[in-house]
Amino acid sequence: MAITEAEAFLECRCGACRIILCDPTVRARTECLCRDCRKRSVNFAMRRADNALAAAILNYERGVDLLYFANALVVDQASRDRLEFSKLASNAANITAMSTCCGTLMCGIHPMFEGNTISVNADSCCVTTAARIDTQIVVFTCDAPEAAAKAIEAERAAPVISNVFEALEHPAIMAFVDAIRAPIRDAVRSPGATSFEELCAGRTIRVDSRN
Numbered sequence: 723m724a725i726t727e728a729e730a731f732l733e734c735r736c737g738a739c740r741i742i743l744c745d746p747t748v749r750a751r752t753e754c755l756c757r758d759c760r761k762r763s764v765n766f767a768m769r770r771a772d773n774a775l776a777a778a779i780l781n782y783e784r785g786v787d788l789l790y791f792a793n794a795l796v797v798d799q800a801s802r803d804r805l806e807f808s809k810l811a812s813n814a815a816n817i818t819a820m821s822t823c824c825g826t827l828m829c830g831i832h833p834m835f836e837g838n839t840i841s842v843n844a845d846s847c848c849v850t851t852a853a854r855i856d857t858q859i860v861v862f863t864c865d866a867p868e869a870a871a872k873a874i875e876a877e878r879a880a881p882v883i884s885n886v887f888e889a890l891e892h893p894a895i896m897a898f899v900d901a902i903r904a905p906i907r908d909a910v911r912s913p914g915a916t917s918f919e920e921l922c923a924g925r926t927i928r929v930d931s932r933n
């Protein structure tokens with residue numbers, strides 16, 4: 723698949739790093755107020771003057787917009803060379819791929835995705851796909867100040883789950899887990915497709931705890 727033909731792709735803020743999504747389908751969409759998403763967003767904002775963190779996120783008026791896609795990717799060598807991998811702590815479960823050109827959070831993985839999905843912070847990364855869906859759940863308001871969490875609970879149409887770890891039986895969380903663990907359909911794989919894990923294999927994973 724040539725880059726110009728791609729119908730769905732992730733692009734960094736400066737345009738030098740691009741990841742083609744073999745499957746344009748948005749598997750899930752959440753709004754996340756967790757400490758780690760916030761820390762990664764702050765790291766992103768610190769990398770370059772142009773990488774502003776939205777005031778609404780900074781003020782806990784909303785969480786970051788997370789989109790989830792099938793972990794079947796096409797990435798050319800120039801873009802591979804611009805990916806840097808990091809974790810927020812040596813024992814952290816998430817691994818994030820950031821572009822070295824401009825510090826964009828390109829995508830990430832978590833063991834609970836079981837290799838089938840990547841998460842994308844759409845407040846940092848530019849996402850192009852025709853397939854958009856509404857936010858399905860708002861999560862981790864437990865990490866926001868109480869007044870902010872209450873305001874978000876009152877305003878959102880989607881279910882608000884304060885602490886996901888205490889709500890694993892909630893139907894919206896179960897539906898989310900099913901969506902992100904769904905196998906990648908063979909039909910969407912392009913020749914030359916890779917995965918986040920393959921891109922990361924053999925690379926240094928930096929521990930980036932700056933906040």
Ligand SMILES: [Zn+2]
Nearest residue numbers: 734736823824
């Ligand atoms: Zn860039």
Ligand SMILES: [Zn+2]
Nearest residue numbers: 754755756759
């Ligand atoms: Zn989060």
